[in-house]
Amino acid sequence: MALVKKNELIEKAKSARTASQFLSVQSSAEKDQALHAIAVQLHTDSNIILEANRLDQERAKQNQMTPSLLDRLMLNEDRIDAMAAAVESLTKLPDPIGDELDHWDRPNGLHIQKIRVPIGVIGMVYEARPNVTVDAACLCLKTGNAVYLRGSASALETNKALVSTIKRALRQTKIPREAVQLLEDTRHETANQFFRLNGLIDVLIPRGSSRLIQTVIKQASVPVIETGAGNCHVYIDESANPEMATRIVLNAKTQRPSVCNAIETVIVSRKWFDRFGDVLIDTLRTAGVSCRIDPSAADKFPQLPTASEEDWATEYLDKIIAVKLVDTLQEAIDHINRYGTKHSESIISEDPAHVAAFFKAVDASTLYHNASTRFTDGEQFGFGAEIGISTQKLHARGPMGLNALTSIKYLIEGNGQIRE
Incomplete structure (x- = not known):
């Protein structure tokens, strides 16, 4: 045989x-x-x-x-x-x-x-x-x-x-x-x-x-x-439009959770979260998403499990999301560069300087401003189809x-x- x-x-x-x-x-x-x-x-x-x-x-x-x-x-x-x-x-x-x-x-x-x-x-x-x-x-x-x-x-x-x-x-x-x-x-x-x-x-x-x-x-x-796993993120900046940010996060997580360009962590400016976090969490939970909350917000959401170090590094491929709170744009960038898989990352912001800094500093094949990561796809890019999404830097990168x-x-x- x-x-x-x-x-x-x-x-x-x-x-x-x-x-x-x-x-x-x-x-x-x-x-x-x-x-x-x-x-x-x-x-x-x-x-x-x-x-x-x-x-x-x-x-x-x-x-x-x-x-x-x-x-x-x-x-x-x-x-x-x-x-x-x-x-x-x-x-x-x-x-x-x-x-x-x-x-x-x-x-x-x-x-x-x-x-x-x-x-x-x-x-x-x-x-x-x-x-x-x-x-x-x-x-x-x-x-x-x-x-x-x-x-x-x-x-x-x-x-x-x-x-x-x-x-x-x-x-x-x-x-x-x-x-x-x-x-x-x-x-x-x-x-x-x-x-x-x-x-x-x-x-x-x-x-x-x-x-x-x-x-x-x-x-x-x-x-x-090398085509990479998709530990992708959306970062909600302090200046983000709340309705837009919530809609994009929901789409990036739930439109098809099992694919590599779905997000696994939403990183949120603490100032934005203090004002609009309840709506974001309620929207995700209503859609059937299990939220794992940053330990610093555990008192505010005692009903939610606390995110761990393992959660930041996990590609769930399911209706599960980790919620990370940061005080600065640089914290968000550092988190993505540490835990991301160089696949797809998005910033929701109305601050051009923050967008420019995000685009310059985040190491990933595909970066978005005010859009869902779900568009990282050969067909969506006009390539007809794709054979994979490369996260390496030699020969080919991205879809x-x-x-x-x-x-x-x-x-x-x-x-x-x-x-x-």
């Missing part, structure tokens, strides 16, 4: 590598035709996909999966429609492959051109998020990359159905079906081998919990683009759309030059 599994791991990687070489020279029209076919096939196969997802959900409930993870796992007609629409939207975006990024001439007459090219084979490692299967496959196809998917056991049936749908669509096009591969062996020891497929996989992109991401970073020998899945190549034109 182990030999069969190892063969699956290696043979699919080799197939993806071969497909990537063919895919890298395909025209934009041929790639867009493939994406359109996938969007159509998702609708055609929706009943098959939903039945597979039902099996995964039943097993997940038996295994007592948390409500937030169940929400990530669950597909319905609306979510399939949204996936298909995201795929279709990619056909309307310009193909970055072949774009000239720069050019210049040297004194010796050489003309140097810098262009975008595909990376090659992208290895995706992710948890109970079936939408990632489609987003990753289609973003990679659009940029001329093959993709090797390693989802979690909890979504295996859904992922198998989705990849089968993609391959059925590709059968109608010039794009090789082997350009999209799914590792069906979800054992941890096989995953560790997957992380070390140097020469077959060019880069790994993990999406999921902090534990998953750190495991990939520590175990992989293949280069990793990763098409350009983040490219590398560069230098093309040099000469007329007989030799180096002396």
Whole structure:
């Protein structure tokens, strides 16, 4: 059995590598035709996909999966429609492959051109998020990359159905079906081998919990683009409009609590909280949010649990929020830089100097002023879809759309030059 599994791991990687070489020279029209076919096939196969997802959900409930993870796992007609629409939207975006990024001439007459090219084979490692299967496959196809998917056991049936749908669509096009591969062996020891497929996989992109991401970073020998957990914050400044601040915090926490751009802590100016804190807390609790209050306000809210050091560092992914009180903007910045995961942070303020200081000093991929963190998303940024949100500083940062899945190549034109 182990030999069969190892063969699956290696043979699919080799197939993806071969497909990537063919895919890298395909025209934009041929790639867009493939994406359109996938969007159509998702609708055609929706009943098959939903039945597979039902099996995964039943097993997940038996295994007592948390409500937030169940929400990530669950597909319905609306979510399939949204996936298909995201795929279709990619056909309307310009193909970055072949774009000239720069050019210049040297004194010796050489003309140097810098262009975008595909990376090659992208290895995706992710948890109970079936939408990632489609987003990753289609973003990679659009940029001329093959993709090797390693989802979690909890979504295996859904992922198998989705990849089968993609391959059925590709059968109608010039794009090789082997350009999209799914590792069906979800054992941890096989995953560790997957992380070390140097020469077959060019880069790994993990999406999921902090534990998953750190495991990939520590175990992989293949280069990793780190997508971060989302311990995100909204800071309510002393000058914040109370109605706006309350509305934004409520949206950032409750619109979809299980995703990485939902906030986990609201940091509040003590002066603002003294005037409007009751309304903020009541609004959150009415929406079903469990509030963990700063110890300094425990006397005012004896009915609420007190926030601990662990709460400041926790990504709840649930209807739970920690409430931190600060006396100054600098305290808020220091708290975010200590406990944040460099994902998304927001300031609600009418003070331009405070906004400028926040934007300059907070270390995160995406900063907001008077807006919800829930907009940190490839589709919301106009990227069509995203393959992840990078919290590192090399190659790509923030929502990763098409350009983040490219590398560069230098093309040099000469007329007989030799180096002396």
